[in-house]
Amino acid sequence: MNALVTGILLGGFYAALAIGLSIAFGLLDIVNIAHPAFIILGAFVAFIFNSQFGLDPIVVSLIFAPVFFLIGVLIYKIYYASFEKTGAEALRGLAFFFGVMFIIEVLLIIYFGVDFQMVQADYIDFKLTFGAGVDFPFRMLVPFVIAMIMTLGLQYFSSKTFFGKAMQAVAQDPVALRLMAIDPARIKRIAFGISLATCSIGGALFVIVMPIEPSIGRLYIGIVFAIVVLGGLGSQTGTLIGAMLLGMVESLITTFFGPSWSPAVAFGALILVLAFKPTGILGRVGDTRG
Numbered sequence: 001m002n003a004l005v006t007g008i009l010l011g012g013f014y015a016a017l018a019i020g021l022s023i024a025f026g027l028l029d030i031v032n033i034a035h036p037a038f039i040i041l042g043a044f045v046a047f048i049f050n051s052q053f054g055l056d057p058i059v060v061s062l063i064f065a066p067v068f069f070l071i072g073v074l075i076y077k078i079y080y081a082s083f084e085k086t087g088a089e090a091l092r093g094l095a096f097f098f099g100v101m102f103i104i105e106v107l108l109i110i111y112f113g114v115d116f117q118m119v120q121a122d123y124i125d126f127k128l129t130f131g132a133g134v135d136f137p138f139r140m141l142v143p144f145v146i147a148m149i150m151t152l153g154l155q156y157f158s159s160k161t162f163f164g165k166a167m168q169a170v171a172q173d174p175v176a177l178r179l180m181a182i183d184p185a186r187i188k189r190i191a192f193g194i195s196l197a198t199c200s201i202g203g204a205l206f207v208i209v210m211p212i213e214p215s216i217g218r219l220y221i222g223i224v225f226a227i228v229v230l231g232g233l234g235s236q237t238g239t240l241i242g243a244m245l246l247g248m249v250e251s252l253i254t255t256f257f258g259p260s261w262s263p264a265v266a267f268g269a270l271i272l273v274l275a276f277k278p279t280g281i282l283g284r285v286g287d288t289r290g
Contacts, residue, residue: 001134002133003251003256004251005134005136006140006255007247007250007251007252008144008247009136009140009143009144009247010140010247010248010250010251011240011243011244011246011248012144012145012147012148012240012243012244013144013206013209013243014223014224014227014246015147015151015227015243015244016143016146016147016150016151016198016201016205017205017224017227018223018224019147019150019151019154019198019236019239019240020035020195020197020198020202021035021195021224021225021228022228022231022233022234022236022238022239023167023191023192023194023195023198023234026171026228026232026233026239027167027168027170027171027191027233027234028170028171028191028195029171030093031093031094032192033097033101033221034098034100034101035195035199035221035224036101036218037100037105037217038068038104038196038199038203039199039202039203039206039217039220040104040203040206040212040216040217041104041108041203042061042199042200042201042202042204042206043203043212044108044112044207044212044214045200045203046058046060046061046119046207047117047118047207047212050119050120050121051119051120054120056121057119057204057207058142058146058201058204058205058208060204061200061201061203061204061205062200065197065198065200067200068196069193069194069196069197070193071193071196072192072193072196072197073189073190073192073193075100075192075196076188076189076192076193079096079192080185080189082096083096101217104214105214105217108214109215112214114214115213116211116213117207117211117212118212121208123138125139126138128141139208139209140209142205143205143208143209146205147205148240150198150201151236151237151239151240154194155237158236163190166182167187167191169182169187170184170187170188170191223246226246226267227242229242229274230242230245230246230273230274230281231243231280231281232279232281232282233279235280237282238282241281241282242280242281249262
């Protein structure tokens with residue numbers, strides 16, 4: 001039962017890390033390989049203000065979310081002018097985000113070194129215990145709750161608001177969007193800003209769950225992309241479901257067979273899902289095929 005509970009909480013945490021990528025990769029077709037690096041950047045921002053001023057990491061992340069949004073808007077402007085506008089966004093765009101990832105890592109290493117850093121908060125060391133020793137550690141429970149709010153909020157935003165529907169329209173038919181006098185580049189610019197704004201919050205949750213160092217984001221590149229593909233490209237609900245499945249499989253395998261097996265079995269589950277349903281669990285947004 002503890003393994004199952006841990007898996008559910010871990011899945012919520014993974015959803016917070018991957019939800020922004022479901023917008024950038026799933027809806028905008030931007031292979032932002034630097035997404036985990038921005039999460040670690042958000043984690044270090046939370047660490048700085050927590051260690052220097054005693055502010056709660058989640059509060060810091062909410063304050064800096066608009067800053068990350070503006071960074072995302074600026075990066076998309078560069079990406080659009082340099083690659084997307086000229087039709088060279090495939091390999092060159094991927095190389096661009098590789099470069100962004102390494103720039104972030106190098107700057108963090110120069111400033112912080114390679115030591116692991118942690119934050120302090122009143123709730124981190126608490127836990128709730130139910131029944132026969134089933135534990136809900138606040139270190140995982142708080143990120144899980146925040147992740148649920150963020151995921152459901154983005155799902156409501158993308159399905160009920162005009163701009164959210166415009167984001168989905170970009171993925172479905174940008175030509176039709178232009179015929180309605182809506183600039184797809186402007187929609188994608190704002191949407192990419194939103195995807196990076198989630199990195200501020202995801203980073204705070206990351207540093208609450210575990211210590212951080214500048215290059216740790218690389219370990220999560222495969223995980224976040226696997227979750228987005230597993231759930232269905234562009235679907236926030238699918239991302240949540242994919243994250244939950246991956247979290248539970250990883251936790252159960254780690255508990256009963258050891259941590260070295262968990263990545264192989266988790267990605268094996270991804271391969272099985274894609275073999276029987278290549279569009280992911282909920283399918284790609286805008287895909288009308290079966």
